[in-house]
Amino acid sequence: MRITMIGTGYVGLVSGVCFSDFGHDVICVDKDPKKIEMLKAGKVPIYEPGLEALMARNVEAGRLSFTTELAPAVDGAEAVFIAVGTPTRRGDGHADLTYVMAAAEEVANALTGYAVIVTKSTVPVGTNRRVKQVVAKANPQAEFDVASNPEFLREGAAIDDFMKPDRVVVGVQTERAAEVMADIYRPLFLREFPIVTTDLESAEMIKYAANAFLATKITFINEIAALCERVGADVKEVSKGIGLDGRIGNKFLHAGPGYGGSCFPKDTQALARIGQDNAVPQSIVETVIRVNDTVKHRMIEKLRDLCGGTFNGKTIAVLGVTFKPNTDDMRDAPSLTIVPALVGGGAKVRVVDPQGKREGEGLLPGVVWAEDPYKAAQNADLVVILTEWNEFRALDLKKLAKKMASPRMADLRNIYSVQDAKRAGFEAYECIGRPGMAPA
Numbered sequence: 395m396r397i398t399m400i401g402t403g404y405v406g407l408v409s410g411v412c413f414s415d416f417g418h419d420v421i422c423v424d425k426d427p428k429k430i431e432m433l434k435a436g437k438v439p440i441y442e443p444g445l446e447a448l449m450a451r452n453v454e455a456g457r458l459s460f461t462t463e464l465a466p467a468v469d470g471a472e473a474v475f476i477a478v479g480t481p482t483r484r485g486d487g488h489a490d491l492t493y494v495m496a497a498a499e500e501v502a503n504a505l506t507g508y509a510v511i512v513t514k515s516t517v518p519v520g521t522n523r524r525v526k527q528v529v530a531k532a533n534p535q536a537e538f539d540v541a542s543n544p545e546f547l548r549e550g551a552a553i554d555d556f557m558k559p560d561r562v563v564v565g566v567q568t569e570r571a572a573e574v575m576a577d578i579y580r581p582l583f584l585r586e587f588p589i590v591t592t593d594l595e596s597a598e599m600i601k602y603a604a605n606a607f608l609a610t611k612i613t614f615i616n617e618i619a620a621l622c623e624r625v626g627a628d629v630k631e632v633s634k635g636i637g638l639d640g641r642i643g644n645k646f647l648h649a650g651p652g653y654g655g656s657c658f659p660k661d662t663q664a665l666a667r668i669g670q671d672n673a674v675p676q677s678i679v680e681t682v683i684r685v686n687d688t689v690k691h692r693m694i695e696k697l698r699d700l701c702g703g704t705f706n707g708k709t710i711a712v713l714g715v716t717f718k719p720n721t722d723d724m725r726d727a728p729s730l731t732i733v734p735a736l737v738g739g740g741a742k743v744r745v746v747d748p749q750g751k752r753e754g755e756g757l758l759p760g761v762v763w764a765e766d767p768y769k770a771a772q773n774a775d776l777v778v779i780l781t782e783w784n785e786f787r788a789l790d791l792k793k794l795a796k797k798m799a800s801p802r803m804a805d806l807r808n809i810y811s812v813q814d815a816k817r818a819g820f821e822a823y824e825c826i827g828r829p830g831m832a833p834a
Contacts, residue, residue, distance in 0.1 A: 395418045395419070395472050395473065395574075395577055395578060396418070396419045396421075396470055396471050396472050396473075397410075397413050397418050397419065397420045397421070397471060397472070397473050397474075397475065397578070398420075398421050398423060398467045398468050398471040398473070398474045398475065399413070399420060399421070399422045399423065399475045399477055399514075400423045400424075400464065400474065400475065400476050400477060400478060400497050400501070401423070401424060401476065401477040401478040401479070401493075401497070401514075401515075402422050402423075402424040402426075402429055402430070402433060402439075402460070403440075403477065403478070403479060404440055404442070404547075404549065404552075404656065404723070405477045405514055405515070405545050405547065406422065406424075406475070406477030406478070406514065407422065407433075407438070407439075407440065407445070407449075408442060408445060408547060408552045408553065408556060409475065409477060409514060409545065409556065410422040410458065410475075410477075411445060411448050411449045411452060411458060412448070412553065412556040412557060413578070414452040414455075414457040414458035415448060415451070415452055415457075415557075416578075416580075416581045417457065417581070418457065418578065419457055420452075420457060420458050420459075421459050421460070421461060421467040421471075422458070422459070422460045422461075423460075423461055423462070423463070423464050423467045424460070424462065425462060426462075427462050430460050430461065430462050433449075433460040434460050436449070436450055436453070440722065440723075441720075441721060441722035441749045442549065442550070442552050442553070442720075442721070443550065443551075443553075443720055444553050445552070445553060448553060464500050464501070464504055465500075465503070465504040467504075468501055468504035468505060468506075468509070469504065469506050470506065470507065471509050472508075472509055472510070472574060473509060473510045473511075473512055473574055473575075473578060474501050474509050474510070474511050474512065475512045475513075475514045475543070476494055476497045476498065476501070476511065476512065476513050476514060476515060476525075477514040477515055477545075478493035478494055478497050478515055479493055479515070480493070480494060480515045480516055480517055480660070481660065482659075482660045482663050482664065486667065487663040487664065487666065487667045488518070488664060488667050489516070489517060489518050489660065489664040491517060491518075491521060491524075493515075494513065494515055494517060494521065494525065495524070495525070495528055498511065498525045498528045498529055498532075499528055499529070499532045501529065502528065502529040502530075502531075502532035502533040502536055502538075503532055503533055505529075505533060505536045505537075505538060507537065508537040508538060508570075509537075509538050510538065510539050510540070510541050510571045510574045510575065511525060511526075511529060511538055511539070511540050511541070512540075512541045512542075512543050512575070513525060513540070513541070513542050513543065514543055514544070514545055516544060516545075516601050516602070516605075516657070516660075516661060516664075517542075517598060518598065518602075518664055518668050519595050519598045519599050519602075519668060520595070520598070521598060522540045522541070522542045522565065522594045522598065523540075523594060525540050526540045539566065539567060539568050539570060539571035539574075540567070540571070540594070541564060541565060541566045541571050541574075541575055541594075542563075542564070542565030542566075542594050542597035542598050543562075543563065543564050543565070543575065543597070544563055544597060544598070544600065544601035545601075546559065546560065546561075546563075546601075546604065549655065549656070549718065549720070549721040549723055550718060550719060550720025550721045551720070557582075558587065559582065559587055559588075560588070561587070561588040561589070561590055562579055562582060562587065562588070562589045562590065563590045563592070563597050563600050563601070564579075564589065564590065564591045564592070564597065565591075565592050565593055565594040565595070565596060565597025565598065566591065566593075566594070567593070567594060572591055575591070576589075576591075601661070602661055602664065602665040602668070603665075605657050605658055605661040605662065605665075606661065606662050606665050606676075606679050606682070608646050608658070609653055609658040609661075609662050609679075609682050609686070610678060610679070610682050611645075611646040611647060612646050612648075612650075612652075612653045612658075612686075613652075613653070613682045613685050613686050613689070615629065615633060615646075615647045615648065615649050615827075616649055616650065616652065616685070616686075616689045616826075616827075617685060617689075618632060618649075618827065619649035619826045619827025619828075620689075620692065620827065622827040622828065623826075623827055623828075626829065627827075628827070628828045628829065629649045629808075629826065629827025629828055630649075630808060630827070630828060632827075633647040633648065633649070648807075648808070649808060649826040649827045650728075650806060650807055650808075650826060651689065651690060651693045651728040651732065651780060651806045651807075651826075652686045652687070652689040652690045652693070652728050652731075653686055653717075654717035654718075654725065654726040654727040654728055654730075655717040655718065655723060655725055655726060655727070656723055656725045656726075658726075659683075659686075659725075659726040660726075662679050662682055662683050663683060665679050666679050666680050666683060690728050690731040690732060691731070693728065693732055693804075693806060694731070694732055694735045694736075696804060696806075696824055697710075697732070697736070697776065697778060697804050698739070699824075700776055700802050700804055700822055700824055700833070701741075701775060701776055701802075702833075704739065704740070705735075705736050705739030705740050705741040706739060706740030706741070707740060707741075708740075708741045708742070708775040708776065709741070709742045709743075709744070709773060709774045709775050709776075709799070710736055710741045710742070710743050710744070710774060710775065710776045710777075710778060711743075711744045711745075711746070711764070711767065711770035711771045711774045711776070711777045711778065712729070712732075712733060712736075712743060712744070712745045712746070712761075712770075712778045712780055713746050713747075713767050713770070713777065713778065713779045713780060713781070713783075713786045714729075714746070714747050714750070714779065714780045714781025714782070714783050714786060715727060715729035715733065715745055715747045715750040715754050715758065715780060715781060716729075716747055716749060716750045716754075716781055717729075717781070718781065718782075719781055719782055719783040719784065720749075720783075721749065722749040722750060722752055722753055723753075724750060724753040724754055724757055727781075728780065728806075729750075729754075729758070729780055729781070730757060730758070732778075732780065733745070733758050733761060734758070734760075737758075737759075737760040737761065742762070743760070743761045743762070744761065744762045744763075744764045744769075744770040744771075744774070745758065745761045745762070745763055745764065745770070746763075746764050746765070746766060746767050746769075746770045747781065747783070748783055748785055750781075751763055767785075767786065767789060767794065768790075768793060768794060768797055771794050771797045771798050772797050772798075773797070773798065773799045774797075774798050774799060774800075775798070775799055775800040775802065776800070776802045776803070776804060777794065777798065777802070777803045777804070778803075778804045778806065779803070779804070779805045779806055779807050779809060780806055780807070781807070782807040782809060786809065787809055791810065791814060791815065791817075791818030791819075791820070792817075792818045792819060794818070795818045795819040795820050796819065800821070801818075801819055801820045801821050801822075802820060802821060802822040802823070802833065803815055803820050803822070803823050803824070804824045804825075805823065805824070805825045805826075806825070806826055807826075808825050808826055808827075808828060810823070810825075811825075811828075812825075812828075812829060812830060812831050815831060816831065821833055821834060822834075
């Protein structure tokens with residue numbers, strides 16, 4: 395089957411490469427000539443484990459190509475996926491659909507035969523019907539259907555998520571569109587992965603509801619963690635105890651400095667606005683948004699206490715600034731709230747991140763980038779673990795403590811323990827929702 399993928403951002407590129415690995419002929423389109431030239435040269439503009447090798451294999455097989463020219467790419471395609479950005483619209487919290495609608499109009503003008511126009515981007519309920527109107531207005535003779543096919547890819551594990559999904563969600567209006575989508579996903583159907591075929595509105599809502607629920611789980615355990623600190627409980631034990639309940643599950647119950655990334659922040663905001671616009675306020679989601687912001691600022695106060703009440707004149711090593719490990723994505727990362735507060739408070743901040751420097755240099759002015767945790771910790775007053783990269787899970791804590799002027803640690807991912815810190819010679823250790831060790 396011939397597929398056109400419009401947009402080579404995270405979702406578009408991963409989806410296009412994986413579809414080509416299914417055996418489809420895929421053309422990926424992007425307006426950015428530098429990005430297309432990079433892809434043609436075999437280089438991936440994002441960090442995603444395994445993606446570059448998978449892309450190279452399918453390019454060599456002749457199933458995958460890249461172009462800036464939309465019309466030739468759409469000509470003859472049986473399915474055209476729109477995978478462009480839907481950032482939060484400035485000022486009102488709505489998803490900005492400018493790029494989606496512009497792409498739909500361009501596709502309409504390029505259609506030469508029947509095709510299913512598939513929205514892969516995360517969009518509010520009703521968007522696919524708007525896409526249908528835009529296409530019909532731009533090209534009244536066009537023969538097409540629309541479909542909603544939201545993505546559920548975890549950054550850092552996207553290929554595995556695509557190839558072995560919990561489910562595939564497809565929203566359609568016609569049997570013909572359903573058949574095309576079934577052909578596209580036939581390799582997954584044959585391996586008996588669940589494929590949910592439903593209406594357009596339900597498919598659109600599934601994406602927002604799923605992300606909002608996961609964001610709620612994260613925020614819930616972060617609030618429980620704050621309470622654990624006050625009453626002397628251990629949030630890791632609490633998470634284990636409630637996660638063993640099959641009705642709850644153990645995923646997304648890890649306390650930390652708040653959620654970030656490309657999906658949860660913008661999708662919770664968009665869902666809250668959809669509720670407001672329809673006079674059905676999403677009170678739980680609105681609270682999740684507010685509490686998540688509070689959690690990040692609570693981390694700042696935790697760090698300030700470890701620094702004796704002020705950041706001024708202190709040297710602080712921050713380990714990890716991406717919103718999660720195995721990605722270079724900095725979007726809405728907790729570091730974008732926490733690190734500027736350290737710098738603004740007068741601290742000298744050294745940062746280490748295996749993949750974060752490329753984006754982080756522009757987003758975190760005033761910091762010094764170090765090569766490794768031990769260089770970052772040289773004569774430092776505090777080490778902060780902010781992202782749980784594997785590189786930070788097996789640190790030589792004794793070596794780290796000896797390099798510091800004041801061996802203190804804020805483990806905001808609960809990687810280590812008080813016992814680990816004591817044995818290594820740390821004089822203070824703070825974590826999230828667990829008993830710590832206050833400075834003497």
